[in-house]
Amino acid sequence: MKRVLLLLADGFETFEASVFIDVIGWNLLDGDHSTELFTGGLRKEIRSSFNQRFIVDYPIGEIDVDSFDALAIPGGFEEYDFYKDAYDEKFLDLIRTFKAKDKIVASICVAALPVGKSGILKDKKGTTYKNPVRRDALKSFGVEVMNQPIVIDDYIITSWNPSTAVDVALLLLELLTSKTNADYIRSIMGFEK
Structure with a gap:
């Protein structure tokens, strides 16, 4: 079984989290039945953007990286304190540990920023939200910022x-x-190209 950890920061965007939940879940039921998804965060209770409350499966101190095959991180809103959690050293260190163990790291929108801040995208290509402030922030972490919707470099996925x-x-x-x-x-x- 391939296990995905969905890492949630306060202020995460629910839509961006839900796509990982649904795609991995649809595969578990109707695909090759080989994937499961679990949630993690700095605390047991995480608030999304727009203030919905979520209880995660694993607080960050209980996460065994070796038991997962990939890390998925949704972006979020600064107005809901996304960067307070996403730039926390424990959050960044978990990202580093996943990459150090050659696991896939997938991020959406501004979730590329903690991925960049963690250092695992230094001297690699990436993208983030199409806002000059966010793109400059990603560039400041040593990332070659690409003007395209999805970038994958060394099994690190970023998107805009x-x-x-x-x-x-x-x-x-x-x-x-x-x-x-x-x-x-x-x-x-129903998402055929």
Whole structure:
């Protein structure tokens, strides 16, 4: 079984989190049945953007990186304190540990910023939300910022806004399983290209 950890920061965007939950879940039920998703965060209770409350499976101190195959991180809103959690050293260190163990790291929108701040994107290509402030922030972490919707470099996926979310989740599924399987899930979910 391939296990994905969905890492949530306060202020995370629910839509961006939900695509990982659904794509990995659809694969568990209707695809090759090889994936499961679990949630983690700095605390047991995390608030999303717009103040919904979520209880995660694992507080960060209880996460065994060796038991996961990939890390997925949704972006979020500064107005809901996304960067307070996302730039916390424990959050960044977890990202570093996943990469050090050659695991896939997938991010959507501004989740590229903690990935960049962690150092794992230094001297690599990436993208983030199409806002000059966010793009400059990513560049300041030593990332070659690309003007394209999705960038993958060394099994690190970054993207530029919520419109890319489904494609990022399906790309993660493809890397965990196969292109044929991910295309099948795309089709049965109605996201055919």
